[in-house]
Amino acid sequence: MTQAKGTVLIIGGGQAGAETAVELRKLGHDGRILIVGEEPFLPYKRPPLSKAYLAGDCTETQLYMMQAANLEKAGIEYHGGVPVTRIDRAAHTVERADGTQLRYDKLVLATGGRARPLPVPGADKPNVFLLRTIADVQKIRAHCQPGKRVAIVGGGFIGLEAAAVLVKKGLAVTVLEGLPRVLARVTCPQVSAFFERVHRQAGVDLRTGVQVAGFDGDAEVKRVCLSDGSTIETDFVVVGIGLIPNTELAASAGLAVDNGIVVDEYTRTADPDIYAAGDCTHHPSRFLGRYVRLESVQNAMEQGRAAARNIMGRQEPYQMVPWFWSDQYDLKLQMVGISSGYDQLVLRGDPATQRHFAVFYLKNGRIIAADTVSRPQEFMLAKKLVAENATVDPARLADETLPLKTLVG
Structure with missing residues (x-):
């Protein structure tokens, strides 16, 4: 397999996309490299959003994978703020929402995912926030005055990390988890019990086995309504109940989608000129002996690098052992x-x-x-x-x- 020539176009302004671009340059790709992002920000790291950035301990620019000057020096173009709406595989072009078209020789789908909304009445009110982007956190931080009440729906990594930050900032925090214990999908009961105790000792009102039926209030949410008929007074709500992979572009282009964009061990889709990396991929894991989709910054970065190596003709299978991390207190x-x-x-x-x-x-x-x-x-x-x-x-x-x-x- 010979290395790619010409233009490599990367859709997605997260860590998978940025790592792909940087690795391509490190490996000597001398063609054009473009990253097209839906958000107006430069490619940035998401893990600090629910930790240091929410706490105000880092700035927006400190989240960026590369500053504008470094991107320019590396010869990596970034086009942000206008999403890609269509892939024309026959013409080797993509079309953006403003009608502009960009041509590629190799295409990388690093489209990531979007926060899963809570499908209950009142979830569309303006003081109900998801937590996935810089813009989401900026909206949440505007409500974070000491003494304010916040209800966090979801006892996974995002919900617990946000709870740890907000209770330290002096807010009255309630965490609502529908399952019998927090982190139930990823760890054992002993570890769940440990983190439940830590959060309660820190002052978090943590409730498990509760179901949110809806949000009550006029212009804004004032109360969380639970399925048992009880209510919780709140000033705003943060929802952290998982991620939906962004596979629509791939599906509309006729690529296989099954709980993510299906790729082989070399991160290639069924189209030899289209690769995919990060949270959006359903890929074979030699370690697990099956296909898997991983929501992990380590997977995003390492799979992005693997895509770059294979675009450059390395023919190296992606073989990462999954690993994850979370900072709380x-x-x-x-x-x-x-x-x-x-x-x-x-x-x-x-x-x-x-x-x-x-x-x-x-x-x-x-x-x-x-x-x-x-x-x-x-x-x-x-x-x-x-x-x-x-x-x-x-x-x-x-x-x-x-x-x-x-x-x-």
């Missing part, structure tokens, strides 16, 4: 692997009494996943154990008198 939760289907749990440390510990998930005696809380060194070793699908004596794994590095082959 002074705690860093780091996770590697996918824990669903485990048949044995090994605790290294005690989540009931400590603020740092590790959890290992085993299946048929092999380590398939691990969570660590504020144990960065052990996380690095856990990544190796998970990648190797290692077999370790559970009793030795749980014994904190044995350094974890002695268990790594």
